[in-house]
Amino acid sequence: MHPLGPPVGSEDDTVRQQMAQFFELTSDGIQFLNRDFVITFMNARALAILSPSGEVVGKNIWESFPEATRSDLPYYESYTRTMNERVATEFEAFYPEPLNIWFHIEAYPSDDGIIVFFRDITEDKRKHEEFRKKSEEAERQRAEIEAVYRTAPIGLALFDLDDYHYLRLNNRQAAFFGLKPEEVVGRTLTEMAPIPGLRELFDKVAAGEPIVNFPLEGALVNDPDEHRYWTVSYFPVYGADGTVTGITAASLEITNQKKAELALIESDKLAVVGRLAASIAHEINNPLESVTNLLYLAKTSQALDDAQGFLDTAERELMRVAAITSQTLRFHKQSTSPQAITAEQLIASVLSIYQGRIVNSGVEINLRHRDARAVRCFEGEVRQVISNLVGNSLDAMATGGGRMLLRSREGVNWTTGERGAVITVADTGSGMSPEVLAKVFRAFYTTKGITGTGLGLWISKEIIDRHRGTLKVRSREGLGTVFSIFLPYEAVTR
Template sequence: MYHPSSPSSITPQTETTTGLEENARRVAELEAQLVHSARLVTVGQLAAGFAHEINNPLTSILGYAYQVRKAVADDSPIARDMDVIISQAQRISRMTRHLLDFSRPDPGCKSSCEIHHVLNQALDLLKYRMKTIEVKREYDPRVPPIPASASQLEQVFLNLFLNAIEAMPGGGTLTIRTGLVHGAGSDLVRIAISDTGQGIPPEHLNNIFRPFFTTRDEGGTGLGLYISHNIIHNHAGSIVVESTVGVGSTFTILLPAGNPRQDTDYCEP
């Protein structure tokens, strides 16, 4: 006998409805993330424009500051004040110049790249976010220059550093280790970035390099690690993560220390 209210008669429809609702929810989330990503692109363009506009008055400030400094005696209190003004203006100039360099389109050109220099540049850009974080640089002096796009690797390091900062809202330790790994075919450069933050739940580890995957309630696009993974892959390298909840996370990057091409200045086709 047929009973309309029996579970067997409504289960397929219920499952279909649930699936449609889940798909609709996921589509809405992706649309919101795309809108947020587009807004971040606009913010980046505005920041680059601001950096360009601030360079002109900054050049004038530095020019007049140099003239005043030359006109006063070295033991004058004014001289000490002018040294501070010049030093801070030069700092602003370096930051704006670096921001402009980072915002320019990158055609993917590879050249001889000093990994430690790129790491330090990325750390300098985020220094203002690290007031409660201890940064440890454990650089291996044996690490050679590698053929790579410095601006693309800097983007990877910025993404990883920002994730570490977000994972340590109350402060902590950020450790960057580099080393040379001797492989059977060729040497590899290893960069390990560790934090003492909240850690990543085990159920999320397999998804963190997927596009639009994020564990943040707000502010995250879910694209940083996805883009980082693609950049490292395009450099014939690898990136993996180890994490323990409540202890912290370590992202380890391996990049070829050499390239079979004789030239070190070329662009990817």
């Protein structure tokens, strides 16, 4: 029987023609196979898809394959089952050369054999494979990001805006509190970190203002007696409508670094005191010798007026000793609150300690002060900076004397527009080469051999940075060096 039904002219001719029209118009390829697996009919779509295989109508679909390899064909089992068991089968299979096509195939039993509907799904497969690969890549990246987030050496957290509850945090952030992340989720910021001013910082971020590299210090709920230090950055999280929906936080704990830095600062203070010891002893020894002589003269004097004059002079010498002692005692004393002091007072207090060394070295001091306004700062720290610079200048002129210029004036930080005091320490000493100048503020770098610690200028810059100021240097080998300090008038506000 014809695969499309009865011959032309029968009463079913219209039906046959409709079926033929359907077979030709459908987007599926259609094959009829007789019981010997010979292709008896292919519609236009099937012929177009299988055209690379050449003429196939009238051929057995297995004849080009050795019998030993037929069971390896992707459609052999399904076609055989449909043919023998008279059941419909549906499957997907890849047809290799010369087609290189993925098909979705449906096989149905018929009176004369089987009818096969097949559709080219190569593009769908390609898109599916691309989607699968992208999904796998996205999952891999998500897993990598999650691993980085979880094991990052800095604390990471996400907060809501409702009293700043922890929504998510990594292991490092939870370790600040000695807990696991799941033990912190749901708790509030101030519950875990009752640090003054921290909530106000979050309020700013919630209003859309990022906080970047902010120095935070205080105690946490798990150890209220330990003072700790962090560098923190807080950023607003925006929703699709542009409103802030949360806050992300990145926190790097620098407690150990801070303690080491403070220890180095204390170490340098001791080193400075050691370097000044000879000068201080000389400064005290001279007036004490004078006092001894004056007391002897007063004791042996026959005239009361002369004795009174000797005693008055001795008193002045003792007051000088007392002043030197007072300056020495407070030289490195760290106050817990800032003080207002002028640049002239800071310079004078340093020179009083170095007076003996200045005289002995033959260095001429040239002073000029054009700014009488006080700077609010930690005077002990700033005095330490000026002492380092004066000491280094004296070292640079140790062999042949020279001139040291000490200046103060009003200046402006042109980056911020803030006004402040500019203190200049310049000398006519040996100067520095470009190579030395490039490393001058590096910790432990020194040109003084075993007599230097390499900490003085590094710590000096750290101190000035903490006062929101700047420390700059200019130098030419053989021509001298100029250090310039800028301190805002309100260098420290609390």
